[in-house]
Each structure stands twice: as C-alpha cells, then as structure tokens.
Amino acid sequence: MTDSPSRSSSTNSRRAAKRPAAGEALSPFKARHLLYLLPGLAIYIVFSIVPILQTLEYSFYRWDGITPARWVGMRNYVALLTNPKTLSTFGHGLVMILFYAVLPTLIALFIVAIMTRVRIRLLGFFRTVLFLPQILATVVVAVAWRWIYANDGPINGVLDFLGLGFLSRAWLGDFDTALPAVGLIGTWVSFGLCMVLFIGGVQRIDRGLYEAARLDGAGPFREFMAITLPSLQGEISIALILGVTNALRNFDIVWNTTSGGPGTSTLVPSYFIYEAAFIVRNVGLASAAAVLLTLVILLMTGAIGRTMRQRH
Amino acid sequence: MKRSLRRLIAASVLSLGALAQVGAAELTAPVTQDEVSALGDVTLRVWADAGEETTLDKLIPKFEKAYPNVKVEVTLKGWDDLMGTVVNAMNSATPPDVTNGNQGFAIMGTMVKAKLIRPLDDFISVYGIDKGVPPGGFASYRWNETGTDWGVGNIYGMGGATQPLGLFYNVAKLKELGIEPPKTIGELEAALKKAQDAGQLPIMLGNASQYPLGSHVLGILIDMYSKTDETNAWIAGEKGSTFDTAGIRKALEMLKSWGDLGYFGKGYNGRSLDDAVAAFGKGEGVFFLGGSFNGAKLAAVDPDGFGFLLLQGDSGSYVTTGTFGTPWHVSSKTKLEPAALAFLGMMLSKDFAQAYADVSRLPVADLTDVKPTGSMHASQLAAARDLFGHGDFVGYLDWATPTMQRTMGASAQELLAGRTDVDAFIATVQADWDAYQAERQGQ
Numbered sequence: 001m002t003d004s005p006s007r008s009s010s011t012n013s014r015r016a017a018k019r020p021a022a023g024e025a026l027s028p029f030k031a032r033h034l035l036y037l038l039p040g041l042a043i044y045i046v047f048s049i050v051p052i053l054q055t056l057e058y059s060f061y062r063w064d065g066i067t068p069a070r071w072v073g074m075r076n077y078v079a080l081l082t083n084p085k086t087l088s089t090f091g092h093g094l095v096m097i098l099f100y101a102v103l104p105t106l107i108a109l110f111i112v113a114i115m116t117r118v119r120i121r122l123l124g125f126f127r128t129v130l131f132l133p134q135i136l137a138t139v140v141v142a143v144a145w146r147w148i149y150a151n152d153g154p155i156n157g158v159l160d161f162l163g164l165g166f167l168s169r170a171w172l173g174d175f176d177t178a179l180p181a182v183g184l185i186g187t188w189v190s191f192g193l194c195m196v197l198f199i200g201g202v203q204r205i206d207r208g209l210y211e212a213a214r215l216d217g218a219g220p221f222r223e224f225m226a227i228t229l230p231s232l233q234g235e236i237s238i239a240l241i242l243g244v245t246n247a248l249r250n251f252d253i254v255w256n257t258t259s260g261g262p263g264t265s266t267l268v269p270s271y272f273i274y275e276a277a278f279i280v281r282n283v284g285l286a287s288a289a290a291v292l293l294t295l296v297i298l299l300m301t302g303a304i305g306r307t308m309r310q311r312h
Numbered sequence: 313m314k315r316s317l318r319r320l321i322a323a324s325v326l327s328l329g330a331l332a333q334v335g336a337a338e339l340t341a342p343v344t345q346d347e348v349s350a351l352g353d354v355t356l357r358v359w360a361d362a363g364e365e366t367t368l369d370k371l372i373p374k375f376e377k378a379y380p381n382v383k384v385e386v387t388l389k390g391w392d393d394l395m396g397t398v399v400n401a402m403n404s405a406t407p408p409d410v411t412n413g414n415q416g417f418a419i420m421g422t423m424v425k426a427k428l429i430r431p432l433d434d435f436i437s438v439y440g441i442d443k444g445v446p447p448g449g450f451a452s453y454r455w456n457e458t459g460t461d462w463g464v465g466n467i468y469g470m471g472g473a474t475q476p477l478g479l480f481y482n483v484a485k486l487k488e489l490g491i492e493p494p495k496t497i498g499e500l501e502a503a504l505k506k507a508q509d510a511g512q513l514p515i516m517l518g519n520a521s522q523y524p525l526g527s528h529v530l531g532i533l534i535d536m537y538s539k540t541d542e543t544n545a546w547i548a549g550e551k552g553s554t555f556d557t558a559g560i561r562k563a564l565e566m567l568k569s570w571g572d573l574g575y576f577g578k579g580y581n582g583r584s585l586d587d588a589v590a591a592f593g594k595g596e597g598v599f600f601l602g603g604s605f606n607g608a609k610l611a612a613v614d615p616d617g618f619g620f621l622l623l624q625g626d627s628g629s630y631v632t633t634g635t636f637g638t639p640w641h642v643s644s645k646t647k648l649e650p651a652a653l654a655f656l657g658m659m660l661s662k663d664f665a666q667a668y669a670d671v672s673r674l675p676v677a678d679l680t681d682v683k684p685t686g687s688m689h690a691s692q693l694a695a696a697r698d699l700f701g702h703g704d705f706v707g708y709l710d711w712a713t714p715t716m717q718r719t720m721g722a723s724a725q726e727l728l729a730g731r732t733d734v735d736a737f738i739a740t741v742q743a744d745w746d747a748y749q750a751e752r753q754g755q
Contacts, residue, residue, distance in 0.1 A: 066403050066426040151579025170582025259521040262581045262725040278396035280714040281418050
C-alpha cells in the first residue's frame with residue numbers, strides 16, 4: 001500500500017499540470033450542469049432512497065401489506081429487542097461474520113503468505129479454481145453441500161471409514177452442528193474472493209522490500225508481519241467489509257439448506273425478514289428488523305473502515 | 313343538441329355500469345358459451361401450484377377447445393414461492409383471473425379482508441359442486457365478509473382434489489414382516505415395534521424444512537386423541553380455545569416416545585421431504601406418514617408397491633387432517649369472470665374427475681367411479697371415500713396463525729432432540745396462538 005498513494009498522487013499532479021490548457025475550455029459552474037445528474041439521481045431515488053425511507057416508515061406500523069396499516073409507534077422495535085428468538089437470530093448473523101469474513105480472510109492470508117515465499121506454478125489455474133465458488137449459483141452450492149453434509153453423504157462416509165462412525169450425523173439437521181455447517185459453506189464461497197484480492201495486492205508489492213528484509217535476516221513470519229500484512233491493509237479492509245455484509249445478509253444458503261432449522265438454530269436476520277414480510281405478512285415487524293440489520297451493517301463496516309484507516 | 317348528447321353519454325355510462333353490475337351479480341345458471349364468446353379474444357391468466365401442472369396440462373386443451381376465444385396462460389410456482397407472492401399479485405392492478413391460494417389467516421384471510429377474491433357460493437350451487445360431498449369439507453374455505461372470522465360465512469375458494477393426511481405403507485415389507493395394515497393407532501404402534509425388531513426403519517421421515525414432523529405427523533396423532541370440534545375451533549381462533557388438552561398432551565408424548573425409540577431413524581432433520589419420498593419409493597422404511605399428495609410420486613415408481621390408509625379414532629370413525637384440497641380462487645377484479653368461472657366449472661366437474669385420477673390424485677367431484685392407476689391409488693380412493701362417507705375433517709394445525717408452521721415445526725424438532733418438553737411445547741404453541749388472536753381482535 002505504501003507506494004500506491006504516492007503513485008496516485010503523482011498521476012493527480014500530472015493531471016493537475018495539464019489542467020490549465022483544458023481548464024480554459026471548462027466553463028464556470030452553472031446550476032443547469034446539475035441536470036446531468038438528474039437521470040442517475042432519479043433512478044437512485046426511485047429504487048433506493050424511497051424504498052429505504054418507506055421501510056423506515058413501515059417499521060412504525062402494523063401492516064399486512066394489503067389492508068390499511070395501523071400506527072404502533074416503537075412497538076415493532078420493542079418486540080424485536082425483547083424477544084429472545086429474534087435476538088438469537090441476530091446473534092446467528094454475528095456468528096456468520098466469523099465464517100464469512102474472519103475465517104476466509106485468515107485462510108487467504110495464510111495461503112498468500114506461503115505464496116510470497118514459494119513460487120507457485122499454474123497460479124492462474126489455482127486462482128480460477130479458488131474463485132469458482134464465487135461465480136457458482138448459490139442454489140447449486142447449497143444443493144451440493146446438502147449432499148456432502150447428508151446422513152449418507154461423503155463426510156460421514158469418511159468418518160465411518162476412519163472408525164469414527166460415532167461422530168457421524170446429519171450435519172445440517174443437528175442442533176449442535178447446523179450453524180457452523182452452514183457457516184462453513186459461506187467460508188468456502190468467500191475465501192476465493194479474498195484470495196484473488198490478496199494475490200492482486202501481493203503482486204503489487206515491490207519485490208525489493210522482501211529482498212531487503214531477507215538480507216536483514218527476517219524469517220517468514222517477520223517478513224509477513226512487516227511487509228505483506230501492512231501492504232495488504234486496503235485489500236483486507238475490502239475483504240472484511242464485503243464479508244461482513246455478505247454474512248449479515250446471508251439468505252440463499254440458509255434458504256436452500258436448513259430453512260432456519262433445526263429449531264431456530266440457523267435462523268438468520270435476512271431469512272427472518274423474508275418470513276415476517278411475505279409468509280407471516282407482518283410487514284411492519286419485517287421493516288423494523290430490516291432497519292436494525294442495516295444499522296448493524298453500517299456500524300460494523302464503518303468500524304472496520306475506521307480501524308483499518310487509523311492503523312494505516 | 314349538446315344537452316341531448318350529454319344525456320346520451322350519461323345514459324350509456326349508466327347502462328355500462330348496470331352491465332358491470334350484472335357481471336358481478338350472482339350466478340343463476342352455469343356460464344353459457346355465448347357469455348364467454350361475448351368477451352372476444354381474451355387471455356385467461358392462471359396462477360397455480362406446481363403440483364397442479366399435470367392436471368392443468370389435461371384441462372387447458374379441453375377448455376380452449378370448448379371456448380376457442382379464450383387462451384389460458386398459466387404461471388406455475390413452487391409452493392413457497394406461491395405463498396410468498398400470491399396475495400400481492402392478487403392485490404396488483406393486473407391480478408391473475410384465477411389462482412391457487414391456501415387456507416388460513418395469512419393468505420386467504422388477507423385476500424378476503426381486502427376483497428380481492430370473489431365469493432363462490434353461487435357458483436358452487438349452480439354447478440352442483442356441493443352435491444354428494446360432505447358439507448363440512450367447505451368449512452375451511454368459509455369467511456365472514458370482513459375476513460376476521462373463519463369457518464363461517466361465504467365460501468371463497470374450492471379445491472379439486474382432496475388431500476387427507478394418512479399412512480403410506482410398503483406392501484412387500486408388511487407382508488414380509490407378517491403385519492396386516494393397521495386400522496387403529498394401537499395396531500400401528502405394534503407394527504412399528506415389529507418393524508424395528510426386524511431391523512427395518514419403521515417410519516421414513518424427511519424434515520429438513522421443519523415439515524412434516526411438527527405439522528403432519530403430529531397432526532395425525534392429535535387427530536387420534538383429540539375431539540375434532542376442539543381442534544378445528546382452536547385452528548379457527550375461537551375465543552377460549554386452548555392447545556393444552558389431554559388429547560394433545562397424549563399425542564405429543566407419543567411423538568416424543570417414537571423419537572426416543574428411534575422410529576424415525578437417524579438424520580431425518582437433514583433429509584428433505586422430496587428425498588424421503590424418493591427413498592421410501594426405493595424401499596427404505598416400512599411406513600411414511602403424510603399427505604395423500606405424496607402418493608402421485610410413489611405411484612409413479614410402482615403403482616402397486618404401496619398402500620395408503622386412514623386410521624380410525626377411538627370412536628371408530630375415520631378422523632384425519634384434510635379438506636377438499638388447495639383452494640382455487642377467482643379474482644374480484646377480473647374482467648373475464650364468465651371465462652374464469654367456466655374454467656373452474658370444467659375443472660371441478662365430474663367429467664374431468666378422471667383426469668385427476670389419471671395422475672393418481674383424488675378428485676372431490678368423483679371418488680367412486682374413477683379408474684385408479686394401481687392398487688395404491690385404489691387404496692387412496694377408498695380412504696378418501698371413507699372420509700367423505702363417514703369421517704371427520706380436521707384442519708391443518710399450521711393454519712392457526714401465520715407463524716404456527718415455524719413455531720410447531722421448530723418445537724417438534726426441539727422436542728425430539730430433548731431440548732424442550734411437552735409442557736414447554738404446549739406453552740410455546742399456545743403463546744403464539746394467544747399473541748396472534750390478541751393482535752387479530754385488536755385490529
């Protein structure tokens with residue numbers, strides 16, 4: 001990362017140096033120039049801003065989505081924040097962060113650390129393979145994993161073969177293992193993206209830095225901490241922000257594997273919101289949960305961005 | 313001149329209004345060919361559950377031939393997808409003319425309350441659909457006009473194929489084990505034990521989506537030990553109803569004991585319902601408890617390999633969860649009402665019953681004269697006849713509140729996993745019910 005700001009500032013100054021010539025052609029600001037923003041802004045307002053504000057409004061009503069709504073003040077929020085079931089649902093969302101953001105980042109960093117020491121043949125091939133889960137339709141991913149986790153699936157087959165048959169179970173149907181099992185699917189999907197991000201970042205690092213470190217007698221660990229990790233800070237923060245967002249809005253994997261069960265052990269916020277809005281037809285409660293979820297995502301991604309920037 | 317023109321326009325507007333009134337008026341005779349032809353070339357839009365596909369494939373060519381000016385356009389949806397979208401679609405400016413829905417407050421209740429669907433009482437009596445069927449079967453389609461009270465008032469929907477919950481069995485396995493098809497819950501228990509002792513999986517269950525353990529399997533047991541009226545009153549949200557009855561307690565204890573005894577085998581919470589039906593079709597498991605609608609898939613594997621039966625309650629009569637099936641509705645906004653009613657009229661007629669039977673379904677219009685696809689379908693038809701002739705319909709438990717499917721499904725899994733007990737199960741379910749009834753009355 002160290003060289004990138006300087007590079008970008010140099011391009012800026014280059015652009016700045018050219019500007020006077022072009023600047024003469026630029027007319028001063030006029031209100032009608034804002035008109036160019038209109039088409040994009042209109043779409044943004046209609047499809048993003050208005051629905052967000054509407055969701056906020058609905059969250060104060062009891063509404064079935066069809067017949068007239070009834071104002072209930074903060075009742076939906078109180079119901080969400082006092083009900084142990086919904087709180088545990090948000091708790092599951094936080095657990096998902098571990099699997100969607102933290103684990104993939106750690107795994108990808110580990111592999112990248114090795115890559116900086118060892119030259120890997122067929123890098124392009126591995127990069128494609130590792131990225132593949134990202135581009136597969138989640139339904140396909142979920143169905144494949146449902147089979148892997150099934151009572152008569154390959155995981156239990158291996159366990160039986162190793163004489164560990166007593167450990168075998170329907171991994172997605174067991175109260176103790178369902179949540180981590182769903183989470184690990186997320187890890188599998190996410191870590192390819194982290195890999196590709198980090199590989200890109202590492203390739204940008206000046207090889208001379210590593211040579212210098214090695215000349216100074218730094219071991220692999222020291223090298224990683226002193227050069228690779230700080231250089232990847234921007235990529236790590238992007239990976240974490242994407243991971244946290246994906247974790248908290250995880251819906252399709254749960255939908256296609258456990259439907260939130262067994263019990264409510266894999267019920268996550270997005271699934272709860274869908275169910276409340278479209279199955280239970282309590283649009284107000286669903287909106288309140290959506291508002292809370294948005295706040296949590298904003299807070300967490302904001303916090304990540306801030307910490308990473310400060311450390312930088 | 314000007315004034316007379318205005319008067320003429322006013323008069324024609326009035327007469328148009330009157331015409332519209334006539335269109336919305338009660339039927340006094342079946343829709344005629346002329347009434348449908350008068351619509352001109354039109355497209356009748358139909359939303360249906362994917363399970364209706366094979367039946368609609370037979371109906372539509374027949375209908376389009378009889379009414380050449382109408383083209384039928386079907387949108388098929390998976391059950392969950394249909395449940396998530398149908399109310400909003402019916403509320404839109406361009407709703408489907410005819411659609412599948414579901415009983416209960418969340419779907420049908422909302423549509424009645426918002427006046428999105430047309431009452432069908434006149435249609436049902438004019439077309440003679442109520443002839444020869446038990447009147448109690450209509451209860452789950454009845455609502456008061458404000459959509460707040462259920463089980464009374466006008467009929468807002470009608471199904472084509474009855475779907476009682478019952479017991480499937482593997483014919484060859486029963487023979488091998490030397491067990492007669494059980495008639496009562498006591499005989500079933502003995503059979504389950506015998507199957508297990510012989511090293512067989514007693515009950516095939518696929519409960520990955522928290523269904524059918526907490527709704528259908530438990531429902532069948534509750535039917536055995538509870539009074540029909542009490543259960544139906546509870547489902548309909550009648551004041552003072554409770555889930556805490558001796559019969560329900562007994563059913564829950566039995567479900568728990570079946571789980572403890574390992575009658576459902578291992579890993580059923582990780583197996584989908586479809587996979588379970590497929591595995592049962594391949595010969596895994598002696599019994600399968602669930603809706604008759606699973607039979608079509610089994611019959612496709614082996615039309616004579618399986619049997620179906622309803623259990624008799626203590627009274628000796630057949631008691632089971634079931635109705636006339638997934639309801640069909642007509643949009644109250646449709647501009648093609650004659651075509652929509654003619655479409656349903658043809659679908660629900662005795663003439664069309666064999667088409668249902670050909671795909672191993674159980675047509676409400678005729679359970680006696682249709683030709684079965686095999687011995688399993690024959691046993692299903694016999695079971696449905698028993699139910700229609702001298703049985704009691706009970707509603708599905710999950711109709712009770714919009715959240716009940718989740719509440720009961722999750723609690724049933726927790727009960728069998730030892731994470732909750734019968735008392736807590738009943739308390740959780742009743743709390744869900746109480747909260748919804750308070751909400752409903754408050755609104």
